[in-house]
Amino acid sequence: MRTVNLKFKKNLVFFLVIAAFSACNPALAETAGADDKDAHHEHKSQDWPGIYNGLTPCADCIGVKTTLALNKNGSYLLMTQFLGKSEREFTEKGKFAPGDKANTLVLTPKNGSTSQQYLVEKDALIQLDSNGNRFSGKLADRYILRRTSVTDKQPEHSGH
Numbered sequence: 001m002r003t004v005n006l007k008f009k010k011n012l013v014f015f016l017v018i019a020a021f022s023a024c025n026p027a028l029a030e031t032a033g034a035d036d037k038d039a040h041h042e043h044k045s046q047d048w049p050g051i052y053n054g055l056t057p058c059a060d061c062i063g064v065k066t067t068l069a070l071n072k073n074g075s076y077l078l079m080t081q082f083l084g085k086s087e088r089e090f091t092e093k094g095k096f097a098p099g100d101k102a103n104t105l106v107l108t109p110k111n112g113s114t115s116q117q118y119l120v121e122k123d124a125l126i127q128l129d130s131n132g133n134r135f136s137g138k139l140a141d142r143y144i145l146r147r148t149s150v151t152d153k154q155p156e157h158s159g160h
Contacts, residue, residue, distance in 0.1 A: 048070050054143075123146060
């Protein structure tokens, strides 16, 4: 249990350091003006990389603490923790790409798990359901991950 807390603290410190460097160096937040094959996407895919955080709904826990790092090379690292249920942090790695619908991206895990879809908004990602639609109901506004920083580097993860 203590090891999990230590890993979580290391990840948190890493993300805070990245955020601090991003704030000090505005060049990290700039994107190249390269041609985008997917011109139908209002938010170009080169604008997507960064670190996104949120607390999404959970049926049998307080909430799912979610950190999603989108890297400029098209890879991602998704870290989730089920608060009030377990101190264990789950990680998933894979690739992300523009979705079929405008302003969407799809996370495709390396392990072959089910893909996840997000709607891209300014400095935020909204998790979509399995049909690619926004969640509805009283918790619909809690499926949002907010961008906390932009990074050129892939986050390191010390877990297994």
